[in-house]
Amino acid sequence: MNMSSLSTISTGMLSRLDALATVSESRNGLTRRYLTSQHREANDLVGDWMREAGMRVHEDAVGNIIGRYEGAREDAAALLIGSHLDTVVMAGKYDGMLGVVTAIECVHDLHRRGIRMPFAIEVVGFADEEGVRFQSTYLGSRAIAGTFRKELLEARDMDDMTMADALRAFGLDPDQIDTAAKRPEDVIGYLELHIEQGPVLESMDEPVGVVTAIAGATRRVVILSGVAGHAGTVPMGHRQDALLAAAECALAVEEVAAKRTHCVATVGRMEVAPGATNVIPGSVTFSIDIRADEDVKRIEALAELDPWLAKIADKRGCTLTVETVHEANSVACAPWIAGQIEAAIATNESRVVRLPSGAGHDAAAIADLTDVGMIFVRCAGGISHNPDEFITESDIAAGAEVLLRVIENFQPEDGSCLMDKT
Numbered sequence: 001m002n003m004s005s006l007s008t009i010s011t012g013m014l015s016r017l018d019a020l021a022t023v024s025e026s027r028n029g030l031t032r033r034y035l036t037s038q039h040r041e042a043n044d045l046v047g048d049w050m051r052e053a054g055m056r057v058h059e060d061a062v063g064n065i066i067g068r069y070e071g072a073r074e075d076a077a078a079l080l081i082g083s084h085l086d087t088v089v090m091a092g093k094y095d096g097m098l099g100v101v102t103a104i105e106c107v108h109d110l111h112r113r114g115i116r117m118p119f120a121i122e123v124v125g126f127a128d129e130e131g132v133r134f135q136s137t138y139l140g141s142r143a144i145a146g147t148f149r150k151e152l153l154e155a156r157d158m159d160d161m162t163m164a165d166a167l168r169a170f171g172l173d174p175d176q177i178d179t180a181a182k183r184p185e186d187v188i189g190y191l192e193l194h195i196e197q198g199p200v201l202e203s204m205d206e207p208v209g210v211v212t213a214i215a216g217a218t219r220r221v222v223i224l225s226g227v228a229g230h231a232g233t234v235p236m237g238h239r240q241d242a243l244l245a246a247a248e249c250a251l252a253v254e255e256v257a258a259k260r261t262h263c264v265a266t267v268g269r270m271e272v273a274p275g276a277t278n279v280i281p282g283s284v285t286f287s288i289d290i291r292a293d294e295d296v297k298r299i300e301a302l303a304e305l306d307p308w309l310a311k312i313a314d315k316r317g318c319t320l321t322v323e324t325v326h327e328a329n330s331v332a333c334a335p336w337i338a339g340q341i342e343a344a345i346a347t348n349e350s351r352v353v354r355l356p357s358g359a360g361h362d363a364a365a366i367a368d369l370t371d372v373g374m375i376f377v378r379c380a381g382g383i384s385h386n387p388d389e390f391i392t393e394s395d396i397a398a399g400a401e402v403l404l405r406v407i408e409n410f411q412p413e414d415g416s417c418l419m420d421k422t
């Protein structure tokens with residue numbers, strides 16, 4: 001199929017990313033939370049761009065903005081392509097937005113050339129992925145996947161406003177939230193282009209990669225209790241120092257992850273009590289976050305870790321309690337879609353880099369509805385969730401080119417799904 005060159009128009013994508021970056025609750029750095037006036041403004045902007053690209057636009061009941069580009073036949077099942085328009089606090093301008101802006105550019109390119117695919121394309125700007133306002137992630141994509149938990153409508157933000165009231169203030173009806181769900185028979189797959197948010201592509205000197213899986217994660221809270229004592233009077237051999245036990249535990253956490261491929265673990269929070277210069281730490285509470293591309297690896301790592309922590313606690317005369325506070329299984333990207341992304345990357349004689357995603361993405365929620373595939377784009381220094389997030393113009397163009405090539409050559413797993421529905 002004839003390719004147009006998106007690189008010639010990448011400046012358009014850049015100026016759109018810049019425009020979205022100005023729609024912010026904070027002055028320095030980008031902050032755009034769910035159902036705020038900035039969310040409204042972003043949806044309006046993106047909706048205008050979608051219309052310009054030849055799409056019919058609507059906002060669904062959870063606040064996702066969706067543009068539909070019909071296929072050769074009206075009402076054909078749709079290839080969904082999307083990412084999120086909300087941000088963390090003090091975000092960069094690519095996380096989420098890059099996937100929406102590039103998808104619109106690809107559809108615009110098809111529209112300019114008068115190309116209609118056998119399937120429809122729906123570009124989705126998800127309303128909330130980061131979960132900043134109501135401390136619950138994937139709100140937009142879960143609504144579309146039909147897995148939105150209605151009890152969340154009673155969740156409250158910092159100002160004590162419920163999600164239901166925030167939806168009403170935004171002009172939506174919380175009782176209609178079910179209508180955002182799509183039927184599996186109306187979709188043929190999901191693509192998401194996203195900033196990598198890590199250093200792998202940069203270290204391999206490739207602009208674009210294909211995601212194999214979105215990592216599963218376990219989060220735990222560990223409490224070690226020893227005995228607080230006078231820092232001057234208790235000899236070293238007589239101590240039950242909870243912090244030294246915690247320090248050894250943190251090294252054990254590092255080791256169980258480091259010996260496994262695509263497994264990462266972090267002790268990101270540690271609270272020492274009583275926390276005084278002249279007192280031996282009596283108790284320590286710390287977090288463990290462990291992720292892996294395959295669930296079996298994460299489970300094995302934890303099975304190795306548990307007795308190890310118990311042994312450390314025992315050796316140092318501390319008691320140990322461990323509580324699991326979060327558990328999410330990994331989501332595999334569909335091999336049949338990943339294969340098409342790999343073919344698109346290889347067209348340019350580029351090396352095909354396959355990598356798992358350690359971060360969560362809307363694709364993980366959409367996987368409950370349909371098969372998913374993800375394209376990663378290189379970012380400078382692997383920096384993300386930070387105003388310094390940066391992607392070069394040529395890498396944006398390279399990512400968009402791969403996405404367009406995947407769309408133009410997209411083969412549904414079951415071609416018959418594009419036949420007339422009865």
Ligand SMILES: [Zn+2]
Pocket residue numbers: 084095096129194361
């Ligand atoms: Zn993101």
